[in-house]
Structures are given as C-alpha cells and as structure tokens.
Amino acid sequence: MATILGGIGTSHVPTIGGAYDRSKQNDPDWAPLFRGYERVSEWLEVKKPNVLVFFYNDHASTFFFDHYPTFALGVSETYPIADEGLGPRAVPPLEGHAGLARHMADCLVNDEFDISVFQDLPIDHGVHSPLTMFWPPAPDWPGKIVPIEVNVLQHPVPTPMRCWKLGQAVRRAVLSYPENLKVVIVGTGGLSHQMNGERAGFNNEKWDMKFLDLIARDPKKLTAMRHADYIRLGGTEGAEEIMWLAMRGALSPRARKIHQNYYLPMTTAMAVALFEEPAAKTSSKKPRSARKASFRTRAARAGIQRRFQP
C-alpha cells in the first residue's frame, strides 16, 4: 500500500525558480534562501519518495476566468511547462503519476469531493518554482508528481476548512492505493504578501511566525479563520496559505515539523517547512514492518477522525 512519509510547505514566488535558474547559490542576497532548502533536499534524498502530491495554484497561466476551477486534479503522465509570457522555463516537462492520480479521482468523487480533473495541460511556477530547490532535474526529475490546483485568485475561493478537508480526503485516497508508493505531500504559496493596490508590498513577519507555529502545533485554529482574517494579517496573496492547510490535513496529527526557514528579501515572505510522519521511520524495512506501517497508518487515520470531526 502507498504510504505518506511527510509534507512540505513552501512559498512558490517565481523569483525562487529565477534564483535557481540564474545559479544564485553563492550570491549573498540569495544564499539564505538556498540554505533553507538544503535540509529539505537532503531529507528527500534519504527518504526517496516516488511521488510528490502538490497543492498549488495556477496564476491565470493555464486556466482563465471564463472557467476557473475551484479544485482540479491533474491525471496526466506528463505536463508541459507553462508559457507565462517569456516562453516556457528551461526545465523538462513534469512527469505525472497517472495511476495514483486516477485512483485519487475515483476516491475523491466517491468520498463526495466532486473534484474536476485535467490532463495534458501546462503547469506554471506554482509547482516548479519551489520544486527545483528541493527536487531538481539532473537531467530528469527524480520522480513523479500529482498536481491539485486550488483557486486562490478569484473569490469565492474555497474556505480554509474546506482545504483542510480536501487534505484529509487526499490522505484517505493516497493510503488506499494498492501499490507500494512512497508519497510526500506539498502545499505551496504565501507567506505574507500583497500584489495589488496601495497596500501592495505589505508583509507581516509576526503573523508569518505565528502561522508557521500553528500549522504544525494547532492547525485546527487556522481552519477556523476566515479569508478576511488571512487578508488582513497576511495580505491578499498571503491567503494562499490555505494550500498549506490542505497539505497539513493530509498528514497525521502525529506529523512533526523538523525544519523551517524564513526569508523576506523583497515583496513576498519566502518560507519552507518540513514535516515528518513517525511511521516513515520503519518504511524502508521489509514486509513485517510494512504491515506495521499499515497498522500505524490506520490508527493515525482513526486518530484524525476522532480529533477533528465536527
């Protein structure tokens, strides 16, 4: 059965990918950002997941407001890199795990999450800007992705609670996949920033720190907040943080934050946080421990339901 090793929360601002493409590792203005991702890439190197499930948002690159999906699940074997006005970024097309994605579509819809699906559509910096920081192509991508698009552009956008519940449903879907896949969940966006109006350039480091604490320790508090709260505290685009909530909802209550980095050089607070599931420790062993992991996983699922069902 598939297992979830942990999760990653990360900003996806395009300059992260830009700094990677321009090899800014040793530039003092960018080095603190690169250093912050080192622990994440080392962890992935050791854990070797097969698939990263990405909660991300499209930036009116692929989808347009004539039909902007609230939630959309990618079910392709491959995704072209989107052209965002300068031609596609020079990284290979993203590889999708179609088998897992189709299974997730079946599970989600039968779990009353009537998600829309897409295939053969390009994906923008919402996924690949942070991806090259911790899973760079060398020259091919180290594994596959399953992208889940979330509308954070055009209100009404889904509530924080709904994103949390989507995460829980994605957890049930992934854990019921019969193949022995190792999966990591990624939530992208944020932290504080605003890209419109005279309030553009707004940041709130104090709120960002509180968010990074709550997402690990008491995510339920974050699900009870409204979008107006997120916008007031973190700016209109800071509200992208609901995609971190989807990631956290897909982890067990016992997942632990083992690393975080925060860097606010310009307009967007760039953060990354790494979460590890306790069950992941035994996942590299043989069949007996695999059964143990499966039992632990079931217990963790029951734990979530007991603790968070309204």
Add this chain to the structure above:
Amino acid sequence: MNPQLKGAEKLAGTYLFDLATSAKALRLNRFLHGLTVAANRTLFKDDPDAAFEKAALSAEERTMVRELDWAALIRYGGSFFCLEKLGRVKGVSNPEMVAGFRGETLEQFLKTRNVPGAR
C-alpha cells in the same frame, strides 16, 4: 456578500478580485492572459493597435495598457496575475509593478525592502 470576506473591504489600498470585478474586466484580462501565446505577443510588440483591435479593448483599456499604468489597471479590475504577463512582455519586473501600485518609483520602493538586490 461572501461572508468569508466581510471586513476585508475596509482595508485601504486593497482590491479584491471577485466575480463582479472579474466580469467587469473580463475582456482586458483575456487580452492579458492571451500574452501567454507567442503569436499574440508578436502581434502586440509589432502592432499594438492591431492587437487591441483584435481583443476589442475599449479606448480606456488601450490607454492603460499602452501607458503601463499599473495602478489604474488594478483599480479597473485587472488581475495581478494577468498583468504579470504584460510585465514580462514589456520587461517590467514585479517590484516595478508593485512600486506602480503604491504610486512610488522603483527606487523609493526598494528603500522600503530588506534586501533591495534580491531581484
């Protein structure tokens, strides 16, 4: 009104992109989104008036786009993420666009940042 947004309308200098705004600026945003297609970019660079005509932009919309009046474009209902495509095509960076929203020059805006060189 969307109960999730109640109170956010009181935030000064903040433009929420909701369905009413989206409907009002749909034609403008469709034009901007269209700049993700290379042929549309070429037409816009070679003959902006022909590109505006093809997109049936109003005189007001054409002026804002021609003048890269970022503050006016946002007030009108332009989505930042569609305007970003225009920025890329015209070689204008996001910090320059943000400075425009704030009514500042790029230099003034950069003075308010922690690491002005991180562009």
